[in-house]
Amino acid sequence: MFHAWPEVRLVDTDTAEGRPAQDARSVAVARRLERISPAYRAGYSRAADGSASPRAAIKSFCLECVCYIRKEITACTAVACPLWLYRPYQDAAEDEAGE
Numbered sequence: 001m002f003h004a005w006p007e008v009r010l011v012d013t014d015t016a017e018g019r020p021a022q023d024a025r026s027v028a029v030a031r032r033l034e035r036i037s038p039a040y041r042a043g044y045s046r047a048a049d050g051s052a053s054p055r056a057a058i059k060s061f062c063l064e065c066v067c068y069i070r071k072e073i074t075a076c077t078a079v080a081c082p083l084w085l086y087r088p089y090q091d092a093a094e095d096e097a098g099e
């Protein structure tokens with residue numbers, strides 16, 4: 001049996017007043033950006049604003065998934081992850097080259 005996902009609404013959890021969803025998203029993106037190593041902020045920003053390629057957005061997501069330890073993407077064992085076949089750094093040489 002198929003179960004639909006519940007509707008998810010973006011809300012700013014710091015205010016009791018509702019804000020437009022886009023404003024809440026901007027706040028959430030800015031907060032997340034603060035927690036990212038400076039070396040990876042540009043990639044995240046491009047992914048978050050829609051200017052990154054799908055490949056670059058996947059790279060940003062995978063990096064976040066493994067706490068920015070690129071070797072962990074190469075070694076990723078989550079074979080059921082929908083991004084597994086698309087993940088960057090599948091070749092250890094690619095990781096070492098820092099591509």
Ligand code: SF4
Pocket residue numbers: 061062063065066072073076077078081082083084085087
């Ligand atoms: S492929 Fe691996 S590293 Fe990338 S998002 Fe999925 S589980 Fe995380």
